[in-house]
Amino acid sequence: MQLLRYCVGLDISKDSLQVCLSVIDTNGRVVVKGSTKVANKPAAFAQLEPWVSKHCKTDNLPLRYIMESTGVYHEAIAWYLYQKDQAVCILLPNKAKHYLKSLGYKSKNDKIDAQGLARMGLEQQLTLWKPLSKNIYSLRLLTRQHQRFQEWKTQCRNQQHALDYSAIGDDFITKQNAKLLAVYDQQLEALEKAIQKLIEEDTVLKAQVERLTAIKGLAMLSVAVLIAETNGFEGFANQRQLVSYAGYDVIENQSGNRSGKTRISKKGNSRIRRILHLPAFNAVRFGEPSCQALYERVYQKTNTKMKAYVAVQKKLLLLAYGLWRHQTMYDPMHSIQAKRETLSTSKSDQNDKKIVPTSGTTQDQSTVAELSFG
Known part of the structure; x- marks a missing residue:
């Protein structure tokens, strides 16, 4: 019976990483080789590689890491592993959730989720993760901030509209809303200038945007x-x-x-x-x-x-x-x-x-x- 590949499942929370290393053989049998927990801090990520190497008894087998996209908590470990030339897969939470349900697990905890992710990485051909470029990552931060300010501005305008047509108005709240709307307009204009500046400074990105x-x-x-x-x-x-x-x-x-x-x-x-x-x-x-x-x-x-x-x-x-x-x-x-x-x-x-x-x-x-x- 020959082993085919290893996979490390990472169930990520704000403070910790639940880790599970599994292996699959030619008969399709998945075996858990070890489980551990490390802190979700860059200083603790160095402990992960020695632990994985210790439990990988067979050399020269493919190894990949699989995790869910949990807000921003997965980004630090994903970037760390990518910079170490490790194969990383990042799944949408609903895809992992439906797969774990198909396994028939009745209980749910971090350890079970890590085992399920490792098994999924072994049984399926998942697309490897490729991080955003620095400029596109900055562009995403700016555009999402612009969306948030636009939503807050709309909320403030709706609130003022309701106040204008209510039976009893309030001059203090009206003045506050007027000041907030002015701030939102100012910040939205600043964000649009920052987005334009970022695009103008990247010649490749600028040419694509013009198209x-x-x-x-x-x-x-x-x-x-x-x-x-x-x-x-x-x-x-x-x-x-x-x-x-x-x-x-x-x-x-x-x-x-x-x-x-x-x-x-x-x-x-x-x-x-x-x-x-x-x-x-x-x-x-x-x-x-x-x-x-x-x-x-x-x-x-x-x-x-x-x-x-x-x-x-x-x-x-x-x-x-x-x-x-x-x-x-x-x-x-x-x-x-x-x-x-x-x-x-x-x-x-x-x-x-x-x-x-x-x-x-x-x-x-x-x-x-x-x-x-x-």
């Missing part, structure tokens, strides 16, 4: 959020993965003769969907060709404006991904010309082969159905 802002509806702040929240679209092998990460993937609810409501999952990065909300309106309003055509098709099919605007949001995301990945300048008419060529080719093929549709769905109807989600 993306050529799309009508996408401004500098919107593009900055997309770059920061996707790590410069790093780690996405295809469009489907990006759509799922943003929560735009479609969920069906059908069983037998029952056909429920089809909707987007919204199980993804909500900041991406939030920042694309207004750009979708602007893209349609200012006549971005592909977005406007998509909006009209979906609205004609569903008779629901919001569904059409959500389809435009997804379209903007995929346009940005394509321009970033291929590093090409934006051509507003490219997608429409490609679709026209595809339609003309399919129609000519049908005429040559004299194909008669066997169902009630026409070629135009099926094309609209395929393009309704961009």
